[in-house]
Amino acid sequence: MTSRTTFGKLIERHGRVEIPVIQRDYAQGRADQHIVRDDFLKSLYDALCLPQEDPTLPLDLDFVYGSIVNGSFQPLDGQQRLTTLFLLHWYLAWVDGCSEDLRSRIVTSGRSRFSYEVRPSSRDFINAFANYIPDISAGECEDIAGMITDQPWYFRSWRFDPTIRAALSMLDRMHEVFRKTSGLYARLIDETAPAITFQLLDLEQFDLSDDLYIKMNARGKPLTPFETFKARFERHLENQFKDAPPDLCNGTPLADFFSHRIDTRWSDFFWPFRDKKTATFDDAIMNLLRAVIMVTRDPEAAATSLDLADLRSMARASSYTWFHDRGWLDQEMVLALITLLERWSAGPETFCCYLPDTRHLDEQALFQDILTKPTSLTFQQLAQLAGYTQFLVHSPGEIDSTAFDAWMRVVSNLATNTDYNRPEDLRRSFAGLRDLTPWMNDILNHLASSDGDVRGFSREQVAEERIKAHLIGFGGGWPERLARAERHTYFRGQIGFLLRCCGLKLGEVDAELERLDTATASELVEPFEHYLACASQMFDDLVQHPKGSGRLWERALLAVGNFLPNVGRNRSLLTTSYDEAWGWKRLLRSAAAGGQPSQILKALWDQIDDPDTYAADLGGVIESASEIDPWREAILATPSAYDYGTYRMMRFSEDGGVYLLRKTQMNGRHAELFTYCLYDSLASDMKPYGFSTIYYEATSTEEEPGLYFVRDFDGDVAKFYLCISEGPDSYELYLEEPEEPKDELIAILKGAGFEEKDGWLTKDVKRSDIESEALALARAFAHET
Incomplete structure (x- = not known):
């Protein structure tokens, strides 16, 4: 026993x-x-x-x-x-x-x-x-x-x-x-x-x-882990579908069907995916079982969230006892498993695909991930797999590849552009997909209808999919136009920001669906094409030429407005990282929801006459920027500020200071924005006066970062430090070395406006004057020597 x-x-x-x-x-x-x-x-x-x-x-x-x-x-x-x-x-x-x-x-x-x-x-x-x-x-x-x-x-x-x-x-x-x-x-x-x-x-x-x-x-041939599972699973299957086996079994008892298939057709199917060292495909099959179990849990059951967490944990090895004791080997899981294996092994090729191409889902790539790393599948991949499995299970007979492609386009767009933080979020998406089962073969018409809402996914993305479904229904090039926009590698199906720029309100989707008619859709073609051309060029440049034309787009957008999002206590200049909170993708999602980001993007793109000759337009936007925040003005004048930190984070302190962060914390290396920008421009200007310029990065909140100006004077090293003082507009420039300066040095500094304070020779400087005061100091030494 x-x-x-x-x-x-x-x-x-x-x-x-x-x-x-x-x-x-x-x-x-x-x-x-x-x-x-x-x-x-x-x-x-x-x-x-x-x-x-x-x-x-x-x-x-x-x-x-x-x-x-x-x-x-x-x-x-x-x-x-x-x-x-x-x-x-x-x-x-x-x-x-x-x-x-x-x-x-x-x-x-x-x-x-x-x-x-x-x-x-x-x-x-x-x-x-x-x-x-x-x-x-x-x-x-x-x-x-x-x-x-x-x-x-x-x-x-x-x-x-x-x-x-x-x-x-x-x-x-x-x-x-x-x-x-x-x-x-x-x-x-x-x-x-x-x-x-x-x-x-x-x-x-x-x-x-x-x-x-x-x-x-x-002989060295004990039962393998899957053979152990198979023997017990076949007994388990004798109690599943007792009255009538699934149609896939052609009237054969389920246990007999499974036993025969796993030793013949399915075994041949798995053979190319075997472990080359052991010549077995045990791990591949057990990994597939785990993945299928994940996407067939009851989305309405509270325990499903815990089940998903367990199944995604690497701490538990797949085994019959674990699966069986948790009640995971139920009818829905068995039906999905048999359906997938029958579908995938149906053709002469190694893996039978049912989608016309890989635009909305790469079936083979996902299958490979399932076989090799099921616990590493992202929530987005699991939502896609759930939708994919649902369509194949609930579509008897031949698969309509056109309907399947339309379905997976919607599923992938929703999954890819929904934020998942915990299994509970995924469970809600499973529930939303299950609601859509009756309309899988006509998903676009359903989404465009008054009953087309979908739960369990990003509200903005659902609204976007419904409006796009409505536009597709008008024809007139909209299916191809939207497909072209969605295919951009950075947008990944999320183009609500373009719809927003065209004047469509995703937050009032039902009203928009009622307002949009053929004539209105026709009027949207020209602005949509313009904004798509601008957005495509902008993000191609940001990804492919970050320090060239990409930097030009960044600076022009900053010249138009302050679009930097909050990331915790920081603000970010944004990176092209797709999934992180400090990526451009976040800005696009925010723009789709309306508000300032969409207004700034639209304002910039409206100033682009021709996306093919955009460089001159962007340069004009930057040069004509006026009456903007001083910190924006400093960054526009100093493009190297974009290269300072790994995540391009900035911290605006409570007293008005602005800092560039190497990473994300002030207890790591950081620079004060205005002195850092000054360092970039002053290094060459100070050199003719015998000064070398060094930037000092602080590593804690107890010290202020700033600029060192150093030169030899009368056998000593004169070392000056410029840093922020008591407020955002107040800086001080003081002599740090030598601690006991000679009379000649004291005379030069007092002649340049330095005063003695608490034993230091120092000079208070306004932010607007820090560059001129640094050069004035240099000239004072040149005059004396």
Whole structure:
């Protein structure tokens, strides 16, 4: 029978666990198995470090098969995992000073209750090792393998035993992973709330004779993880669709249909996606199962959000027990799985696609991501997969590629341009997609109708899709025109800002749908084409030529208005990063919603006569800018300000100071905007007067960044510092070195308007005068010398 147990309970229940002679050597610790070893250790570490009440616990290590032979439990599959657990018990007991407790549990009459009979040397080593308690703490040990091999009970000949070598290698790696932990031994042996368990399976209950299984195992062919899943899943399917199997099964009982297909057609389908090292596609199938389960959860069930979080977690390996115990192997999941496999494997090609092209979804690329990294699928990809699966499941017979393409265009636009922060957001999108099932084959007409609202996605994007659906219905080139706009790699289907520039109000979508008629749609063609041409050129330049024509667009837009969005306590000059809060995409979304960003974009584009000769127009916008904020004026005059920080962040302090940030915090490197812009222009102007110019970046809020002017004078180094003073318009220029200036230097500075304050020679300067005052200082020295 099957039961969930722990390593400690297994020892306690059977008295002795013996790796039989027919098994191979311990391999999990070998150098060539480092990926498997490290992944397994990470899973064990993560599980042991989680709080007892964590819902993802226990970590299930899947099945251990075995039987009782001569009074000992002999595992026929699970040897590698059990051996690693044995070593981990020994190691963590040592780390936590509990070696005597462990020895009382696993040693009887001087013999280890966990034994290796593969070869005598392995058995003797395990016996000696189980009794060994190091005389130093784990924290004092630098080389655990060296410590063990240096013991008097360790025979030199053991170095040739592959099991012993692998065990020592595993202990070395455990030492790297667990040496700084504490209290994990208690978690490891906790039987009331175990952190790590496995399923113990009696062979007789698995319909396999011991002889047959031993022969399989002796040949190195134990059941693979998917074969284990398949055997139990087929039994589960006997209870699904009892009355009538799905149409896809052609009247065949579901379990029989699945069993036959997975061994024939579907097996051939998965073969190109097999692991080249193991020649199996187990992981690919199990990953597909996980992804299908994710997109078939009931969107109206409150538990779905938790289910999605669990399924997207890498902490849990896919297994039948995990899927079954959570109730995830339901009819909807089974129907979706069979439908997808039947559809994808239907053609002569490796993967049968149903969309006419990859504009709205690259089916093969998504499938590859599902097979290789299901837990890394983004929320946007999962929403797309849910819509994709929904259409194939609910469209019997031949797939209408035109209707499918229209559906996936809407699904992808909605998913790509909705912000997802947690599984609950995705669950709402699943619900919205399910609402649309009756209209999948005529989605555009539905969206353009008075009942065409969609829940679970960005309200602005839903409004945009409804208006675009209405425009498409007019013909007149609108389908091609909108498709051309949506295809821009930066817009990715979100072009509400263009509609807004044309005067369409996305916030009043129902009224707009009623107002828009053929004549109105015709009037929109010319402005839409103009704004699309401007936007396309602008974002092509921003992405491809950021320091050339792209910079020209940025400066011209800043000359028109202050469009910088708030990002926490900062404002951002924006980057081309697509998904971040400081990217241009955020500005476009804000423009689609109306307000100042849309007004500034429209105002700039309205000044572009011809997007093909835009450079002169942009230059004119920049040169003619007047009566604008001083900080904008400084940036326009100093384009290098755009290159200062990784994220182009600015901080406007409460007292009116303006700072450029290297990253996102004032406790990192930062510069004061006006002195930084002055540094860029003054470096060459001060040089003829013997001054070198150095910019000092502050790294905390306790100091002010600013400009150093340095030159030699009468055998000393005269060093001046210019920084912001008591307000945004007030700066001070003072002599920092030498601390005790000579009379000649004092005379020059007083002649230049410097005064003594608190022991410093200093001069108060207005922001508008900082450049002229710096040059006046330089000239004062030139006059004297």
